[in-house]
Amino acid sequence: MVRTQIQLTESQYQRLKALSSAQRRSLSQLIREAVDAHLSQGQAPRAALYRDALAIVGRHQADVDDAAAAHDRYLSDAFSG
8 A cells, every 4th residue: 555645624534533433444444435436436437328328329210311410400409399
């Protein structure tokens, strides 16, 4: 592990200390878990969105011949009407 220093507000420190005591876990452990959760949060949803977008490619058939070229107009018409 790497040792580092961080600065917390008084409120953050008190809340973490209370949580640490209630869960009988160290402040360091809570902070490491929070950092891991934050770092993984930015990656997993993006990958899931990309996977979901790829899953629908080609699954629907347009009723018009120019859907690829005029999709903005069709979306605008659909949402305004």
